Amino acid sequence: EVQLVESGGGLVKPGGSLRLSCAASGFTFSDYTMNWVRQAPGKGLEWVSAINSAAYFIYYSDSVKGRFTISRDNAKSSLFLQMNSLRADDTGLYFCARSANYDSNAFDIWGQGILVTVSS
Amino acid sequence: SYELAQPPSVSVSPGQTARITCSGDRSAKQHTYWYQQRPGQAPVLLIYKDRERPSGIPQRFSGSRSATTVTLTISGVQAEDEADYYCQSTDNSGDYVVFGGGTKLTVL
Numbered sequence: 001e002v003q004l005v006e007s008g009g010g011l012v013k014p015g016g017s018l019r020l021s022c023a024a025s026g027f028t029f030s031d032y033t034m035n036w037v038r039q040a041p042g043k044g045l046e047w048v049s050a051i052n053s054a055a056y057f058i059y060y061s062d063s064v065k066g067r068f069t070i071s072r073d074n075a076k077s078s079l080f081l082q083m084n085s086l087r088a089d090d091t092g093l094y095f096c097a098r099s100a101n102y103d104s105n106a107f108d109i110w111g112q113g114i115l116v117t118v119s120s
Numbered sequence: 121s122y123e124l125a126q127p128p129s130v131s132v133s134p135g136q137t138a139r140i141t142c143s144g145d146r147s148a149k150q151h152t153y154w155y156q157q158r159p160g161q162a163p164v165l166l167i168y169k170d171r172e173r174p175s176g177i178p179q180r181f182s183g184s185r186s187a188t189t190v191t192l193t194i195s196g197v198q199a200e201d202e203a204d205y206y207c208q209s210t211d212n213s214g215d216y217v218v219f220g221g222g223t224k225l226t227v228l
Contacts, residue, residue: 035217037163045155045163045206047217059215062121095162105210105217106153106168113162 002026004096004111011117016086022079022096022111029077030054033099035107036070036081038116040092049081050099064090086118122211124220131226138194140223142207152190153208154183156201157222163206167192194225202227 008020022034036048049070050059058070069082079096094114097107124144132138142152151170155163165174167183170190180195194201207220 037219044204044222045157045208045219047208047219050217061216097163100165100168100174103151103168105151105208105214106165106174107155107163107208108165108174110162110164 002109006096006111006114009114009116012086013120017084020081020094024077030074033104034079035097037095037097038092088118091118122218124207124218126220126223129224132197133228136197138197140192140205142190142220150209154192155206156203158203199227
């Protein structure tokens, strides 16, 4: 079964750091571009970052650029998001999502999400 | 920054047709994607490249694009279709992904 499972979320104080992980299974992880997408409580989806299969191309939304770092370990089929200088408006559910092999802008597989709460 | 606008809500009765629009300036190469998100669940890809359906998505979901508007059409709406729907595209460079604000579909 194709699956993505996020972990590493939790409660952190403003200015703190957190590292999210996404474990992939059921497909050849190293063949796919991967993404992080977040959703603030009661709000819509917001794309956060993308990394291509070999980690040559990396992109960030303006709201996280300079604070978040996306990375991957293809040998371990894992995706990561290092989040530094966290702010209250970073609070939300963070999803990892796979880009489809037929269209890299189509997110065809999603994890269930992991909650990040930034609060003092 | 590039933005996509969706109506906040759409309501239809079971069996009717629901149409959800997604507005925003885009070139022919900026395709639109549609996702369904039921409460407490992860989004599901419904439509890619404006009108293509991934395998497993029912035929009652369709996408269309005119010169000015991109539309998700749900024919023969069922109670289980009650959810939030998001459109997605990219900016002009194609490197940055943008989501619309979402539309809550209510089945009366």
